Amino acid sequence: MNEQPRGTRPGRITIRDVAADAGVSVAAVSKVLRNAYGVSPALRQNVLTSIEKLGYRPSTAARGMRGRTFTIGVVLVEMGNPFLPDVIAGISDACGADGYKVLIGLGQAQLTLEESLLDSMIDHGMDGLILVAPRMSGETLEAYARQTPLVVIAHHEPSPNAYDTVNSDDAAGAQMVVAELVAAGHSDIAMISLLVADDNSQTHVSVAREKGYLKAMGDAGLEPSARILRMTGDKDLRQAQMRSFLSAPDRPTAVFCWSDLFAIELIGLARSSGMNLPSDLSVIGYDNSPPATMPLIELTSVDQNARGLGGAAATALLSRIAGRTNPQRLMLKPTLAHRTSHGPA
């Protein structure tokens, strides 16, 4: 539907212009650009001056055809999660230091779109990819990893082959929460988790948190009262589930929510139904996201060090781009941010 030719803009300064201006060969300019071997300081200075003077910027497309693009792609499933900005910031910081640029693709919660995005990024010649909480299968991930350096964040694949995983130690985070509540005198502690429907649910962070919760409850001798309520991603349905949970006769004295989002919702519903928090109910969340610090919320929450996750993933990816092939499974320790949403039993 659009016929006007575009291609390289007419005015674009190319490596040839720089070479001509500096009175050297195109190859020499390329070497200076890449900090490659065998250029005299004089020539280098010459070229640098011309680059500056002409405002030259290499075409990523052209570079991508033979060398690298100095760009890495980050694929997000959705943008709503408040911990994503910090992950991205961590990635950007670590990449920027090496001259890499970060471009983001959004999966929009559609598996096909997510995969077509990966294809597209590979087609763009990106030097490597970081996926955050992907939903695809382990085989699909392996297949992509054979095509490009790949690192996955927030996805507990037990034994990746051709790619790396970077996770917060979600089980440890859950254990910290239970320990905190037990220390405060609670013995009836429930967990509200996420109902994950797809086939790869076992790799979801919520499952790792559930395991940590169960382990900690067992360790504290509270196994009999341990219970996990998996609630839906649909907001309206979920609020109905929460209301009935709150009004049930066997309501616990404390709740560990797999995410801040759920925890904040629960707090709102509890208060609006006349409950007094934290005296009637202690709530602890996960993510230590900005809304956790809101007045009237003041949510105690596990901080998974989102920035650290991003940084570690970027570092891993860069080393993979540099040639490493053995898979790494990185695990960062979470911490607990104490606020006033929980109290003594």
Place this chain on the structure above:
Amino acid sequence: MNEQPRGTRPGRITIRDVAADAGVSVAAVSKVLRNAYGVSPALRQNVLTSIEKLGYRPSTAARGMRGRTFTIGVVLVEMGNPFLPDVIAGISDACGADGYKVLIGLGQAQLTLEESLLDSMIDHGMDGLILVAPRMSGETLEAYARQTPLVVIAHHEPSPNAYDTVNSDDAAGAQMVVAELVAAGHSDIAMISLLVADDNSQTHVSVAREKGYLKAMGDAGLEPSARILRMTGDKDLRQAQMRSFLSAPDRPTAVFCWSDLFAIELIGLARSSGMNLPSDLSVIGYDNSPPATMPLIELTSVDQNARGLGGAAATALLSRIAGRTNPQRLMLKPTLAHRTSHGPA
């Protein structure tokens, strides 16, 4: 620090492989790929079959060198704003229909990074760019617009030359809010806005909302009591400002907040200081973002139709890529989402 050559992966299927498999020329394959003129249905079918069979995908980098990349770049200043996901969704939908992919860059609130991102996207050969709430000057925008098709969302540039602007009618939104509050019997209505420090503050959406507020107050004969409090972006400082606003003797009966984020914070602070809402204070926000619907918040808020903004911007960009050069200034009508955060005076 990394020496391993990469370039095009060894296994990559190229247009040449497809041509060989289909028994036609490379040029023929290229034409089929682009739906270009002059290919017989038979040849086309042949080529399509081979493409399918070999799993061929054209290299964006190579295409970018001569034609287009079928990729558009979206630059966001930050990711925190809850209305961004819908904007992106709107863009993606509109672009996807035309076979375009969307790649996102994040400015991280640094002007230089923002501009280097634009450079990088242009270097990537992206066919066009959409900027959301950029902070750069009008001249800088014009300069970029000379290099690539450009559309700007949520930025009130009075007379763009080489690019298009797509905005919600922020003044109208503010007027709707005031009208709603006046109808409910309020006459002492303050506005809490954002303190914008940089040189291009006049183009910020908050300023357009302020103008609408002042206009509506004047129209209602409430000019004497109109007042705008511009609060800082720094969270802690802002909360202090809000507290003193709430405890001041001349506290109004209703507040219009320039964003949901501010409104929700204000509600939390008001409640935690013992006020009863909405009887003690009516609050209306702007963005109609997900948190506005939270229990205990139930914030009445202006919906700027984020998805529509994204869609309109994408459509504009596509028509620009197709050759249009006259500037467009699009303005979408907002609507008011009624909830219970405001009541009679």
Place this chain on the structure above:
DNA sequence: CTGAAAGCGCTTACAG
């Protein structure tokens, strides 16, 4: 240390 030449995978006039 320096440069000429081939080639990356496409698209685009241009012939046939």
Place this chain on the structure above:
DNA sequence: CTGAAAGCGCTTACAG
């Protein structure tokens, strides 16, 4: 309708 050839702007062996 079809294809051979040039060229997009780089990088990479390879000579000199």
